[in-house]
Amino acid sequence: xxxxxxxxxxxxxxxxxxxxxxxxxxxxxxxxxxxxxxxxxxxxxxxxxxxxxxxxxxxxxxxxxxxxxxxxxxxxxxxxxxxxxxxxxxxxxxxxxxxxxxxxxxxxxxxxxxxxxxxxxxxxxxxxxxxxxxxxxxxxxxxxxxxxxxxxxxxxxxxxxxxxxxxxxxxxxxxxxxxxxxxxxxxxxxxxxxxxxxxxxxxxxxxxxxxxxxxxxxxxxxxxxxxxxxxxxxxxxxxxxxxxxxxxxxxxxxxxxxxxxxxxxxxxxxxxxxxxxxxxxxxxxxxxxxxxxxxxxxxxxxxxxxxxxxxxxxxxxxxxxxxxxxxxxxxxxxxxxxxxxxxxxxxxxxxxxxxxxxxxxxxxxxxxxxxxxxxxxxxxxxxxxxxxxxxxxxxxxxxxxxxxxxxxxxxxxxxxxxxxxxxxxxxxxxxxxxxxxxxxxxxxxxxxxxxxxxxxxxxxxxxxxxxxxxxxxxxxxxxxxxxxxxxxxxxxxxxxxxxxxxxxxxxxxxxxxxxxxxxxxxxxxxxxxxxxxxxxxxxxxxxxxxxxxxxxxxxxxxxxxxxxxxxxxxx
Numbered sequence: 001x002x003x004x005x006x007x008x009x010x011x012x013x014x015x016x017x018x019x020x021x022x023x024x025x026x027x028x029x030x031x032x033x034x035x036x037x038x039x040x041x042x043x044x045x046x047x048x049x050x051x052x053x054x055x056x057x058x059x060x061x062x063x064x065x066x067x068x069x070x071x072x073x074x075x076x077x078x079x080x081x082x083x084x085x086x087x088x089x090x091x092x093x094x095x096x097x098x099x100x101x102x103x104x105x106x107x108x109x110x111x112x113x114x115x116x117x118x119x120x121x122x123x124x125x126x127x128x129x130x131x132x133x134x135x136x137x138x139x140x141x142x143x144x145x146x147x148x149x150x151x152x153x154x155x156x157x158x159x160x161x162x163x164x165x166x167x168x169x170x171x172x173x174x175x176x177x178x179x180x181x182x183x184x185x186x187x188x189x190x191x192x193x194x195x196x197x198x199x200x201x202x203x204x205x206x207x208x209x210x211x212x213x214x215x216x217x218x219x220x221x222x223x224x225x226x227x228x229x230x231x232x233x234x235x236x237x238x239x240x241x242x243x244x245x246x247x248x249x250x251x252x253x254x255x256x257x258x259x260x261x262x263x264x265x266x267x268x269x270x271x272x273x274x275x276x277x278x279x280x281x282x283x284x285x286x287x288x289x290x291x292x293x294x295x296x297x298x299x300x301x302x303x304x305x306x307x308x309x310x311x312x313x314x315x316x317x318x319x320x321x322x323x324x325x326x327x328x329x330x331x332x333x334x335x336x337x338x339x340x341x342x343x344x345x346x347x348x349x350x351x352x353x354x355x356x357x358x359x360x361x362x363x364x365x366x367x368x369x370x371x372x373x374x375x376x377x378x379x380x381x382x383x384x385x386x387x388x389x390x391x392x393x394x395x396x397x398x399x400x401x402x403x404x405x406x407x408x409x410x411x412x413x414x415x416x417x418x419x420x421x422x423x424x425x426x427x428x429x430x431x432x433x434x435x436x437x438x439x440x441x442x443x444x445x446x447x448x449x450x451x452x453x454x455x456x457x458x459x460x461x462x463x464x465x466x467x468x469x470x471x472x473x474x475x476x477x478x479x480x481x482x483x484x485x486x487x488x489x490x491x492x493x494x495x496x497x498x499x500x501x502x503x504x505x506x507x508x509x510x511x512x513x514x515x516x517x518x519x520x521x522x523x524x525x526x527x528x529x530x531x532x533x534x535x536x537x538x539x540x541x542x543x544x545x546x547x548x549x550x551x552x553x554x555x556x557x558x559x560x561x562x563x564x565x566x567x568x569x570x571x
Contacts, residue, residue: 001327001491006261006285008490009046009094010477011373013198015338016053016075017061018430019376021442028430028441030076034084039459041091043379043470044477047261047371048088049198051338052098053081057107059167060396061428063098063200064105068185085193094195096261101182102201103168110181111169114160115153125178126169127161127207128152139213141222145400148225163204163225165396173205173246186254196261199284203266206243208232219408239273247283261285263332263373278329286371289321289331311522314347315505319496322369322507327493331370335361336378341426343375345384351524352561355381359472359542360520360563364505366476367518367565369494376431379473380462385429385451387420394448398423434460467544479540479565488514498529504558510570517566521558528557533568540565 020032030053040048052062053075062072071081085095104111113122129137129149134157136149142163149159150166161170172178186197208231214223236242255262264287266277278286325331335343343365348357358381366372387393390402390412398419405415420426425448432454433440439454451457462468480489488511495508503523509516516539521527531554541548542563558564 001330002280003491004285005259006047006094006371007330008481008486009371010044010481011047011049011263011332011371012040012043012045013049013051013337013373013375015051015376015428017051017447018428018441020431020433021444021446024442024444025074026442026444026447027074029074030071030080030084034080034087037087037091037093040093043374043474044481045093045374047094047096047195049096049263049373050098052100054100057105057167059105060165061394063100064103064107064165064168065100066105066107067109068104069188082192089193094261095193096196096198096263097189097194098200099186099197100200101171102204103162103164103170106167106169118152118155118158121177124175125172125181127172129159129161129211131157131159138211139216139222140225140228141218141220142225144397145404146220147222161207163201170204170207174207174209179246179249183250183253186250187258190254190258190260196255196258196285197263199262199264202247202264203229203243205246206232239276244276244283247277251283255284263287274324275328278331280328282329286330286332288337288373289333289370311347311349311505312502315499318368318505319499319507322494322496325369325494332373333365333368333370334373334375335365336375336427337373338375338427339424341422341424342382342384343378344381345421345426349522349524352522353383354561355467355469356542356544357561358469359476360522360561362469362473363476363518363540363542363563363565364520366473366480367489367509367516368507369492369509372477372480374473375427379470380432380457380459381469382429382432382451382457383453384421384426385449387416387423387425390416392449393423393425395424395428398425432458434458472542476540485514485516485539487511488516492516497532501527501529503527504529508568513570515568515570517568518563519556519558519566520563521560524560526557526559528555530554531556531566531568533571536567536569538564539567 014033016028016033019028020036021028022031023029053071054065055067055070055072056062056064057066071078088095110122110125114126117123118128131137136147137159140148142148144165148161148163150162152158152160162168163170208228214227217223233239262284264277264284266287276282278284335347343361344353344358347361393399402415402419405418428448429451430439430441430446435455435458438446439450439458459470462470479485488509492509492511495510497508498504498506504521504527506519515533535550538548548564
C-alpha cells in the first residue's frame with residue numbers, strides 16, 4: 001500500500017457543543033477548542049474532527065445545516081474558525097469538519113426557495129413527489145421513525161423526501177446544478193485551510209428512483225428505508241454504477257486536488273465494496289469500522305438493541321473485520337462517537353467498568369490496524385449518564401424511540417432503561433474538566449445535563465495522577481507513535497491469537513523485523529497463556545500496582561481486566 005500522510009496519525013473527535021464553553025451561554029464554542037489545543041497536543045492528537053459548527057436550527061444538533069459557508073454564532077465566527085485552523089497547524093494538528101450533504105435544514109435558502117416555487121430550479125434541488133390519493137408516495141420508514149415523506153408547505157398533494165427528521169430534507173444528487181453547488185462549497189473550505197472532512201450519511205445520497213413500496217417490517221405498516229438501498233444495489237450490480245458515480249466525481253473535483261483526508265460514514269460493505277470505498281484508489285481515505293460495534297440486535301426501535309456487547313462475540317467481530325481489511329485498506333477504529341454510547345458502558349462488563357478495565361479497552365482499540373479515533377472524554381473513561389425522565393433528553397432520536405417504546409406497551413421505567421443504555425445523549429454530556437460546578441464546562445446552565453460522576457472522573461484529577469486513565473492514554477498513544485514502533489503499529493499485519501480462549505482478546509502486530517503481542521483478559525478470573533515466541537520486553541501494562549516482570553518461562557498469567565503489550569522475538 002502506498003503510504004499516505006495520515007496513516008500514522010491519531011484522530012480525535014470533538015463535539016463542540018459539549019467540549020468547553022468560554023462565554024457562559026451553556027454551549028461549547030470554538031474559543032474553547034482553541035483554549036484546549038495544548039491539552040490535545042499533550043495527548044498526542046494529530047487530526048481533530050469537529051462535529052458540525054455551521055449555522056443550524058439545531059433540530060438534530062447541527063446536522064441540519066442552514067448555511068454551509070458560515071459558523072453558527074453559538075460557536076463563534078468565521079474568524080474564530082480561521083484562528084483555530086492556524087493555531088492547530090502550529091501544533092501539527094490538522095482540522096477536519098463534518099460534510100453533511102445528504103440533506104440540509106428546512107431553513108436553508110435552497111429549501112425556502114423550493115417552497116416558494118416548487119416548479120422552479122430550486123424545487124429540483126430536492127425530491128418532490130406527488131402523493132397517492134393524498135397519502136405519502138410510498139411506505140418507506142425514516143431513520144428517526146415515521147414516513148420519509150412530509151407535505152411541502154402550501155401544497156395539498158406534493159411531498160418532499162427526508163431520510164432523517166422532517167426538518168432535514170434530502171438533497172437531490174441527480175441534479176448536476178446541486179452537485180456543482182456542493183463542490184464549490186467543499187473547495188471553499190479546503191482552500192480555507194482545513195485538511196479534510198468526515199462525511200456524514202453519505203451512503204444515502206443515491207436513492208432507489210423507482211420509489212416502490214418496501215416489504216412491511218413493522219407494526220406501522222412501513223419498510224425501513226435502508227432496504228431500498230440494498231434492493232437498489234442488488235438491481236444495479238453493486239455501487240460502481242450508482243453511488244460510485246457521485247463519489248468519484250466528488251473525489252476528483254474536490255478531495256484529490258487538495259490531498260484531503262476523508263473519512264466516510266459507511267455501513268455494511270463487502271470486500272469488493274471496501275476496495276471501492278477506501279482502497280488504493282477509493283472514494284475516501286478511510287471509513288469508520290462500524291461493523292464490530294454494530295453487532296447487537298437491530299430492530300425498528302432503538303430500544304430493541306437488546307443485549308450488551310459480549311467480549312467473546314465482539315472479539316470475533318473485530319477479528320473478522322480486520323481480516324476483511326487485510327492490506328487493501330485502512331479503517332478508522334472507534335469504540336464510541338457522538339452517535340454511540342460510551343465505550344466503557346457498552347463494551348465492558350459491570351465488574352470491568354473501572355480504570356483498569358478502561359485502560360484495557362483503550363489498548364485493544366488503539367493498537368488495532370488502522371487509524372485510531374478517540375472521542376472526547378474517552379481518554380478519561382467517561383461513562384453513560386443516568387437518565388431519570390424523558391425530559392432530560394435532548395436527542396430527537398432517543399425521544400422518538402422512547403415514545404415508540406411506550407406505544408409498544410413498555411412502562412415509563414422500562415422505556416427509560418431500554419433507551420438510556422444506547423442513547424446518543426450519553427456521548428453528548430459535557431466534557432468533564434474538573435470538580436467545579438458543571439465539571440468546569442460552563443459558568444452558565446449547560447445545554448445538556450452533566451454526568452453526576454464528574455467529581456470522580458475528570459481531567460484535572462487525572463492529570464496529576466500517574467496511574468490515571470488519562471496518563472495511560474498518553475503513554476499508549478506515545479507508544480503507537482514512537483519511532484521504534486510506529487511502523488509495526490501503522491503497517492504491520494494483524495494476526496489474531498488465542499481465539500478459542502474465552503474472555504481473552506489477543507493479537508499480533510507483525511512486520512518482517514518486529515512482532516508485538518497484545519493480550520487482554522476481559523474475564524473475572526485469571527487466565528494463563530502459553531507464549532509462542534520468547535519475550536524481548538514488556539512495552540505496556542495497565543496494572544498500576546507494580547511493573548510486570550518478564551515471564552521466567554513460556555507461561556504468562558493475565559489477571560482480570562489486565563492487558564499486556566509484549567515485544568517478542570521474531571523467530
